[in-house]
């Protein structure tokens with residue numbers, strides 16, 4: 001077993017140092033070393049999107065990123081999406097549009113939606129479907145998720 | 161957007177007529193919603209306990225092999241390894257059946273499925289498990305376990321497995337052939353038959369007879385959360401299990417049987433669950449985690465990888481189905497004959513029974529015969545998947561119906577309407593229908609904008625199909641405590657996969673005349689709530705909702721007695737109505753007013769409800785789909801989809817739509833893409849989500865749910881059950897649309913691009 005390493009990163013706005021083994025993925029470090037279990041594991045090989053987090057603002061599947069690659073980076077997980085009081089408009093839109101059933105895919109979808117709307121504030125339905133195609137949901141058939149994302153875009157515009 | 165159609169005579173929840181209900185039919189935000197959009201909800205893999213070890217299961221790399229020996233000494237010697245367990249660490253429950261609430265299992269088979277005993281029966285069959293300080297050490301240790309195998313020829317296809325001389329899975333499984341035991345052991349565990357009328361006479365009256373054969377591939381439930389289990393075996397013998405399951409009481413029973421403990425020693429704490437669809441009823445990891453915890457004295461968490469899920473947990477069966485249908489000159493069905501052979505996987509028990517009951521269930525078939533065969537193959541033991549068995553059957557039957565309509569030049573919806581199952585019609589397997597809503601779903605389709613908008617363009621086609629599922633009742637319990645702030649704390653026993661705790665709370669709220677937000681629902685563990693069967697069979701909103709309704713009536717009664725006391729009037733003089741207690745001379749306390757008094761003096765008010773309702777009212781659906789087929793690539797694009805379904809009463813219409821949309825999309829995946837690929841060695845070659853491709857949002861249009869409400873007379877609020885039937889029609893509807901688009905009848909699932917191109921090339925030679 002290789003020696004543990006110290007990683008310094010900003011996680012959900014907080015300067016954080018943590019220890020990890022070189023072989024650990026960012027997903028594993030978040031969940032097991034930092035207790036941020038909101039980020040989910042559905043496949044561990046990049047195919048389901050349940051583990052999506054933002055790395056310096058870009059959506060990545062954290063199961064395909066080594067924890068050590070987060071050195072110096074800003075990481076945003078589902079736990080860092082809501083403001084300190086209340087919810088983000090994306091979260092509110094998911095709730096009001098009934099866009100979740102079992103909810104295991106929801107953290108990944110919400111983080112991916114944030115990445116989409118940060119770069120494209122007014123996506124078309126097709127752009128939403130394209131941007132979220134790496135996030136699998138087995139429960140909803142996506143209809144209500146796509147509606148929630150379109151609704152979230154409107155809410156974000158209304159709130160600025 | 162979805163719309164709601166209602167039986168006019170009973171217009172209720174959210175139609176244009178007078179409103180029958182205050183809470184039912186509205187769309188409140190679910191009680192567990194905020195936790196699920198902020199990442200706080202605790203799923204099985206999120207459990208963290210002091211001193212917890214990680215467990216990893218070693219699985220057979222071979223599809224069929226004798227296990228000669230298992231040497232774990234090297235694994236045990238690895239630093240950080242705490243224990244290794246195999247089948248020898250489980251208790252042998254004997255050759256008995258155990259009812260799990262929605263289907264029974266043979267406990268010896270269950271035991272051998274948890275850990276193979278003498279033989280590995282499929283690639284992915286669990287052999288041993290290691291507990292270690294972390295998952296990486298445990299994984300490394302599994303590679304040090306030395307298993308000696310003697311390879312045997314595998315059989316992974318249902319038709320091949322039925323042939324004489326096929327590789328035999330079990331030396332002790334004989335065919336139960338219409339009640340007679342076969343002379344030789346066989347992969348065919350059971351052959352049964354349903355019959356009514358006289359099929360020879362029936363076919364003699366037919367003007368058109370179509371007979372076809374169909375093959376469907378093995379597919380997986382595909383829940384996004386892999387199986388997981390965490391267990392702690394305390395020094396006093398108390399076993400606590402945390403797991404994502406569809407039924408905590410069913411896990412309790414299975415674990416108790418497999419580790420040899422009384423059920424009272426096992427407490428199951430259901431965590432949030434990331435999808436199940438029938439696949440999270442049978443246990444896989446829970447007894448393993450318990451056995452490892454017993455050996456180590458520490459809590460142990462065992463998780464599956466995605467490949468483990470595909471290779472080691474129940475998929476739904478591949479099948480071979482023959483259908484023959486006779487229709488007379490007036491376009492009425494006169495006879496039907498079918499034979500269904502379903503893969504059970506490694507152990508007997510495929511859902512061929514329900515498949516055989518469903519195959520003619522949408523029609524009045526006066527003369528019918530159905531044969532069913534349950535067949536073992538070297539694949540994981542199949543388990544339930546949303547309307548288990550019905551989708552395979554509907555693909556065959558609804559395709560044949562479409563071909564009949566084409567030959568006789570009949571409108572496919574009109575043909576279905578005229579031949580539809582309705583009140584008084586007897587199914588081939590015996591039961592006579594009570595009031596059901598198939599005709600209403602067909603008529604809703606006939607009136608729909610979709611059906612009345614012509615589809616134009618080359619290589620495009622429109623298809624329709626209907627489907628049926630029984631739904632079920634079974635047992636449910638809950639308790640409800642009145643809080644002095646005018647709210648109710650509801651503890652119910654059904655694990656919640658898709659918002660059901662809200663649908664149950666709404667029925668309690670409706671009965672008490674309070675807001676849905678004034679009920680605080682919790683899913684209880686097996687020590688905190690009464691016995692409750694699995695979340696399955698589309699039963700939760702129906703039966704656990706019923707228990708909540710009974711708990712509310714119990715509260716009403718207690719509050720009336722309390723008010724009678726306060727007013728010093730006889731108890732009979734007080735009634736509960738309009739969200740409060742009402743006494744003589746206009747005396748009244750609202751629910752909140754009387755609730756404020758309950759803790760001041762007298763007994764606390766706790767309502768109790770337990771139910772085993774019988775009249776669950778079957779569900780019917782009729783779907784319309786438009787497709788475009790790429791004639792060069794064979795890719796089928798779904799252009800538009802409408803699903804009409806009789807739901808009885810929609811308690812929470814948004815979640816009803818969600819069930820319909822989700823089921824339809826699973827059906828689309830089954831129809832167009834999903835399948836287990838096996839190589840000649842019986843090894844699955846596509847055990848990732850990249851290669852076992854479930855639909856993504858880019859593959860789909862919006863799914864229009866057309867909610868039809870024909871209230872179930874067997875439920876206080878008319879609930880039927882919603883979750884399962886939406887998966888039944890899609891593969892058939894797609895096949896019928898493809899036939900219209902390119903003139904080719906697909907008889908094999910999935911209708912994937914290579915298969916379609918193959919058929920196009922065949923046609924063009």
Ligand code: FES
Nearest residue numbers: 042044048049063
């Ligand atoms: S867990 Fe990372 S993509 Fe599935």
Ligand code: FES
Nearest residue numbers: 101105137138139
């Ligand atoms: S809500 Fe269950 S996977 Fe998306």
